[in-house]
Amino acid sequence: MRASKLYAPTLREVPAEAEIPSHQLMLRAGFIRKAAGGVYTYLPLAWRxxxxxxxxxxxxxxxxxxxxxxxPIMQPSELWKESGRWEVFGEEMFKLKDRHGREFCLGPTHEEIITDLVRNEVRSYKQLPLLLYxxxxxxRDEIRPRFGLMRGREFIMKDLYSxxxxxxxxxxxxxxxxxxxxxxxxxxxxxFRPVEADSGAIGGSNTHEFTALAQTGESEIAVCTKCDYAANVEKAESTVLYxxxxxxxxxxxxxTPNTKTIETVIEYLQLPIEKSIKAVAFQDEKDKLICVFVRGDHEVNEVKVQNAVGAISLRMADKEAILAAGGVPGFMSPIGLRKGTVVIVDATVMEMKNACCGxxxxxxxxxxANPKRDFGEVLVKDVRLMQKGDACPHCGAPVQITRGIEIGQVFKLGIKYSSALRATFLDxxxxxxxxxxxxxGIGVSRTMAAAIEQYHDENGIIWPRAIAPYEVALVPVxxxxxxxxxxxxxxxxxxQQAGIEVLLDDRKERAGVKFKDADLIGYPVRVTIGPKAVEEDKIEVxxxxxxxxxxxxxxxxxxxxKALLAKL
Amino acid sequence: MRASKLYAPTLREVPAEAEIPSHQLMLRAGFIRKAAGGVYTYLPLAWRxxxxxxxxxxxxxxxxxxxxxxxPIMQPSELWKESGRWEVFGEEMFKLKDRHGREFCLGPTHEEIITDLVRNEVRSYKQLPLLLYxxxxxxRDEIRPRFGLMRGREFIMKDLYSxxxxxxxxxxxxxxxxxxxxxxxxxxxxxFRPVEADSGAIGGSNTHEFTALAQTGESEIAVCTKCDYAANVEKAESTVLYxxxxxxxxxxxxxTPNTKTIETVIEYLQLPIEKSIKAVAFQDEKDKLICVFVRGDHEVNEVKVQNAVGAISLRMADKEAILAAGGVPGFMSPIGLRKGTVVIVDATVMEMKNACCGxxxxxxxxxxANPKRDFGEVLVKDVRLMQKGDACPHCGAPVQITRGIEIGQVFKLGIKYSSALRATFLDxxxxxxxxxxxxxGIGVSRTMAAAIEQYHDENGIIWPRAIAPYEVALVPVxxxxxxxxxxxxxxxxxxQQAGIEVLLDDRKERAGVKFKDADLIGYPVRVTIGPKAVEEDKIEVxxxxxxxxxxxxxxxxxxxxKALLAKL
Incomplete structure (x- = not known):
């Protein structure tokens, strides 16, 4: 390819809306352009x-x-109603009607379609295993699409079903x-690290996320400092602290006048934070109130709360709902709430002695307050987020918390969809x-973005050779x-004869401009053809x-x- | 690939809903399955x-x-409103709203998106020509999706914009x-034949359709028996007959009692049909009445009528609209219609002498009736369909009418979109x-179907080698x-070593079943390994x-x- 023909409009300025390096660099280096919030066009370099x-x-x-x-991307609603997920996905699913008023969605995932596909045609155990992708x-209609290709509304995935x-x-x-x-x-x-994860809305019991490590990642993962344990903090089992x-x-x-927050109350009472109990109140999709109590220095893990009560979604509780249950916002206590209120107490809280609570x-x-003595009938569960220094549930060594980008996920679904859609076989x-x-699943477009998060510097992208749009930039000075x-x-x-993918920068630009663009786009290797090459047979790479x-x-x-590329 | 593993569920029966061979055979041979009307899953063979x-x-x-x-497939409405096509596409376009109520469509085509893409980045004539695909x-939300992949609502296209x-x-x-x-x-x-065509809703002036010849095709094309002229009958210029x-x-x-049709009136009056004038009345998208007159043995070409009056869509006129204009359904005449009524008279009608009309x-x-003398002020246009035996507009030889499948189309758009969306450059x-x-454009999935329409027999598909899912079926008896x-x-x-794509039918089925499936799926070459091969070193191909x-x-x-395949 010749740079004079390549459609890769580069930008000198960092676009204001781009917060993380992959988004900034893909815009600047002419890889992507935005068509709407979370919806992008992939230009030739990105597409390669x-x-x-x-x-x-x-x-x-x-x-x-x-x-x-x-x-199909366009999926009939009937199958989703059969599986029960038409409502579950809620606003995250794009829905539309055809000219006859029939309902469809744009596939956020394909369990229903594939289960329907095989249910009429796979009849015998002899046809198994079957892996289709x-x-x-x-x-997915994300509330806030952001970070470029990280959290888009239209994105590329590989999905395989077994x-x-x-x-x-x-x-x-x-x-x-x-x-x-x-x-x-x-x-x-x-x-990357494969980490134990929560199964979320797709369902199923056993799952790992493949997480590319990156400080800009949206996933928080707990990684053992000793063994190979790694888990999404949403999933990571916190040990009970005694x-x-x-x-x-x-x-x-x-x-305790003017003590609506944990910080103010421990200061007022002159207590260590480990002696305090913090309350967070949620409401589920049916507006049911759920009051959660964790230690003052811990954070509530919403996913665990959701799983504990089997809720589809959670939001922060309204003031009215809390008052109706006998609670007072800012001063909530497990003691004295109206009977029948759902109260979840974190397992570590249950072991506390002489603590302070609302x-x-x-x-x-x-x-x-001594929870075992004073709290009455409550649900005791692990509902806190794992923190740095917590014990690894496998070996007991302290864990570290790091960040990453979920680029793949493997799930055991079991019979969730085959039983809902009656996809059976004869054994x-x-x-x-x-x-x-x-x-x-693998997020294909997200994997590209994750690679940039891991490989870039102040001058631009640094592509791993295997996924570079071109392997070599050839620059006549x-x-x-x-x-x-x-x-x-x-x-x-x-x-080209040697099978190397090369871009010839034949543009009549200054050498500096061409070098800058080569660095920005991130070709693994740059070959410079200047006077030295012509006169002294010294080709700079x-x-x-x-x-x-x-x-x-x-x-x-x-x-x-070739030898240089083999190492990249 | 081994047949025992291949997911290609074949059917013994011809599915009732499939009317044409490609649809029947793709269902029977396990290439596709329907997910909804006009929406299909492509199974492994089709996907290959x-x-x-x-x-x-x-x-x-x-x-x-x-x-x-x-x-993007999901396109924001703003661009379509800018080009003026948001309404034009009407019900044929799938529309949806996101969670914030913003309107999108599922792209039926991409002129707006691509024009928006380049309008901010192509600034100089030096960056041209630019070809992106x-x-x-x-x-497309077809009223009646049918014929399998021929007229689907979700289909695969290649589209390039220059x-x-x-x-x-x-x-x-x-x-x-x-x-x-x-x-x-x-x-x-x-x-196939490249044929001159009408430019339809996309607009533009110069266009060819690439048409695969097939009797099941939905396009009618006029082909000269002498020169290389070929045109879609919608577009073909009819010569004036004197x-x-x-x-x-x-x-x-x-x-003329009880003579509501042309046939009855010419019989009653004992006139040759070439002496009669036929009327057809339409209403456009704004309900405006358009009365069209052609010779009794000719057919009205709706596309030409539409272009003649610049209508976006046409439907048959209501009885009330005809009466309101002073016409009588079944006995319409250009003589005596209310002033201001749009009357189009085909150019051949205008030359008729002593004709009969309502x-x-x-x-x-x-x-x-002598139109030039009697019809007053009317619009004279070529609005009839070309018929078998009509003169070729290039060389005058008679044309034949044949059928075909539109698999590709090339269009000159000119500045239609660049001026609407202000996509300019400096010369x-x-x-x-x-x-x-x-x-x-090229209809990719339709091309696959067209190939089957052209290449099949009573036993199944006969793939051209270049697009066969596998080149060879290897069948141990x-x-x-x-x-x-x-x-x-x-x-x-x-x-496999020789680079040939081969399917080994290792299923423990009777030889007859395997031979039938090989014929049905349509591998170009079948290799049989039976006793003769083992005992006499005679490998049947x-x-x-x-x-x-x-x-x-x-x-x-x-x-x-290899030599056999090279010829297929």
Whole structure:
């Protein structure tokens, strides 16, 4: 490709709306353009990278026994009503009607469609296992689409669905995908961790997220400092913390003027924060109140709360709802709430001694609360977020909290969809059984963005070779110089002949502009054709990642560049 | 690939809803499954064929200087309102709203999006020509989706858009695409004709449809029996027919009881049909009445009528509208209609002598009508459909009418979108000018269906080699026979080694079932491994297209099969 023809409009300024490096750099380097909030056009450079990622995925899916298909993006509502998810997805699902008034959605995922596809055609255990996948646009109406391709409303995903005759078969399919994902992200050059995760709205019981480590990531993950345990903090099981033993003192109500927050009340009472209990009140999708209590220095894990009560969604509770239950916002207490109110107390809180908590009266707190003695009938659950220094649930060593980008997820679905949609088969004994399913997604466009988050510097992107739009940028210093252009054309032809993807920057721009663009776009290797190359047979090759400069001759540049690329 | 693993559920019965061979065979051979009206899942075999067609398209687009991108399927309404097409597309466009109430459509085409993309970034004539394309799902809410992939509501298209600095540049881009299309459809093995066509709702002035010839096609095309003229009948210019000269007789009104149709009136009056004038009344999108008159043996061409009056859509006129204009349904006449009524008279009618036409009274007709003398002020236009035997507008030889499937279309758009969306550039003299555009589509999924319409027999599909899902079916007669399976595995490995795409039918089915499936799915070549192969080193190879049987040995089968495939 010649840069004079390439459609890659670069920007000198950092676009104001772009908050994270991948978004800024993809706009600046001419990879993407916004069409609407969370909806992008992929320009030629981005499309080349995406097609390389897709090809890596395709090869590994095929190697693991997957067969590629393409399911519709436009999905009839009937199947979603059959599975019960038409309402569950709520506003996150784009819905539309056709000219006859029939309802459709734009597929956020494809469990319903694929289950419908196989339910009439897979009849015998002999047809199993079956692994079908596609690479395709997906749609989610995010409240706040942001971070460019990280959280878009139209995005590219690979989704594979496995069908097995039993749990043992599912374990094998799951393992195959887990291993294939490890290969895919390794081949893409990413630094990642498979982490234990929560299964969210898709359902199912066993799941790992493949997380690319990056400080700009939206996922918080707990990583053991000793063993290989890693888990999304939403999922990570917090261990129960036991305080030193104390004699239980009598419960006492105290006036605590102007102490609506934990910070103010512990200061007023001169207590360590570990002696305080914090309240957070939610309402679920049916407006039911849920009061949650964690230790003052802990944070409530909403996902755990949601799972604990089987809620579909949670929001912060209205003042009115709290008052109606006998609570007082800012001074909520498990003691004295109206009977029948859902109260969840974190397991660590349950072990506390002589603690301070609200008293359900304005400017009043209890001290010397002893939950086991004073709280009555409550739901005790692990509902806090894991924190730095908490014990690893596998080995007990302290964990660290780091951030990452979820780029893939593997799920064991079991019979959730096959039983809802009656997708059955006949086993070896002729008995009808529901298919055992798994589903496995990769965010293709997000993987591209994650790679940029991991590989960039102040000058631009630094592509891992496997997913670079071109491997080599070939830059004649002066495109008006005949000798330089002649040599550049010769090397251009030579590199292409050698199967190397090369972009010839034949633009009549200053060398500085061309070097800057090469750095910004992030080609792994830059070859410079200037006077030295023409006069001294010294061809300068710069490695984008290290800045290293190497010199080759017309004799050995091909081999030399191949060797350099092999290491990138 | 092994047939025992391949997900290609075949059906014994012809599905009731499928009317044409491609639809029937794709369902029966396990290529597609319906998800909703006009919405399909592509199973592995179809997906392989589609990806081959896509790859052929991609190679030719790239060779012609095209750059691949991917634009959004979900498009904001603002751009469509800017171009004025938000309303024009009407019910054929799928529309939806996001959670904030913002309007979007599912792209039926991408002129607006691409014009918006380049309008801010292409500034100079030096950046032109620019050719950008994508291969992607498109959406049209057809009133009656039918014929499987022929007229779907979700379908795959390649669309390329060209931007030039002047008409001469557009001519070059258009020619490049015209030639690329010729290569693409030739490489796919199709029998096709580029035909002159009408530009429809997309707009623009110069256009060709690439039409795959097939009796099941929905397009009617007029093809000259002598020169290379071919045109869609909607577009084909009909020549004016001049009758023999006659003395004009006086206009006379005659009672013609029970003669609401042309057939009854000519029988009653004992006139040849060429002496009669037929009326058809339409109403446009604003309910305006349009009365059209053609010769009794001719048919009205609605597209020409629509273009003649600049209407967006036409429907048959209501009885009330006709009466309000002074007409009488069944007896309409250009003579005596209320002033201001739009009357279009076909150019051939205008030359008629002493003809018969309605009299705007029940059971009454005029005879000896001489349009030039009697019809007053009317719009004279070519508004009839070209018929078999009409004169070719290029050479005068008679035309034939044949049918075909529109698989591609090339359009000169000119400045229609660039002026509406203000997409301008600076020319050599620093003057701001609108970009000159062209657009070029290929129905990818429809091309697959068209190939089946052209290549099938009573036993199934007969794929052209270039787009066959696999090139060779390798069939051990008895999969339980060890010697046969051993040889089959050896040849399977050998063919794969030789770069041939082969499906090994390792299923433990009767040979007859496997042969039937091979014919149904339509692999170009079938290799049979039976006793003869094992015992006599005679490997039977059957060519699906001709039924020809050839025998090879273990020594020469690879070369032999390659040579056979090269001819298919």
């Amino acid at each position: 990278t995406l097609r390389k990622i897709e090809q890596i995925i395709r090869e590994e899916m095929d190697a693991a026994g997957g067969q590629e298909i393409a399911m 596609q690479i395709q646009n997906k749609y 069908f097995d005759k039993d749990e043992a078969g599912l374990d094998i399919s799951y393992k195959k995908m887990y291993d294939a994902y490890t290969k895919i992200f390794s081949r893409c050059g990413l630094v 305080p030193e033993d104390e004699t239980e003192l009598p419960l006492e109500k105290k006036a 008293a359900n009266e304005v400017d009043m707190h209890y001290i010397n 070896e004994n002729g008995r009808e059984k529901p298919l055992i399913m798994g589903c496995y 002066n495109a008006k110089n005949e000798a330089q252009m002649k040599l550049a054309e010769k090397i251009y032809a030579g590199l 710069k490695v984008r990642k290290t800045g290293e400069l190497v010199y080759f001759t017309e004799e050995n540049y091909e081999e030399g560049i | 064929t589609l990806r081959k067609i896509e790859q052929i398209i991609r190679e030719e687009m790239d060779a012609a200087g095209g750059q691949e991108i991917a634009m 994508q291969i992607q799902n498109k959406y 931007f030039d600095k002047d008409e001469a540049g557009l001519d070059i881009s258009y020619k490049k695409m015209y030639d690329a299309y010729t290569k693409i459809f030739s490489r796919c093995g199709l029998v 009758p023999e000269d006659e003395t004009e007789l006086p206009l006379e009104k005659k009672a 009299a705007n009274e029940v059971d009454m007709h005029y005879i000896n 050599e003299n620093g003057r701001e000018k609108p970009l000159i555009m062209g657009c070029y 008895n999969a339980k026979n060890e010697a046969q399976m051993k040889l089959a595995e050896k040849i399977y490995a050998g063919l 059957k060519v699906r297209k001709t039924g020809e049987l050839v025998y090879f040995t273990e020594e020469n089968y690879e070369e032999g099969i």
